[in-house]
Amino acid sequence: MRPREGLRVTTLVIVALVALIIGWVVMKWWVSGAHAVPEPGWVGLAVMAFLGGGVLVAGFQVKQVRDGRGQTAMSPMRAARTLVLGQAAALTGAVLTGWYASNALILLPDIDVASQLARLWPLLAHLGVAILLCVAGMVTQSMCRIKPPKHKDDDEDDEGRD
Structure with missing residues (x-):
């Protein structure tokens, strides 16, 4: 039996595609009602970048302690929370990828207009x-x-058991 491998890239791709489809349908409906595609604020860009950097710093601290190079001890709960934070950041990034891609797809037919x-x-x-x-x-x-x-060989350990 293999241990759990955590969040997979295929899961993120599926989440992004589902968000893309839902976002495209919602934005098509929104634009058909004579509304414009909402412009994202630059604050959101800064927040996503800050979150990504913070997640990487927290993960690097766990890696240092895991490899025995950390300056201070770390509780297993903090390491587990860092893992969950990383997975949540990946899923959030996948949803936002689908959302922003759907908004960009709505604008593509009118790309020749400068505005x-x-x-x-x-x-x-x-x-x-x-x-x-x-x-x-x-x-x-x-x-x-x-x-x-x-381990040397896991099969040798299991031969004596029935």
């Missing part, structure tokens, strides 16, 4: 930072992984 092109650039910046948030969460998850102990 729509100007609205597309902030969406693409948010999309890029959302992808980086996913990556930061997955990297943190890998930094929190405990390496399995090395």
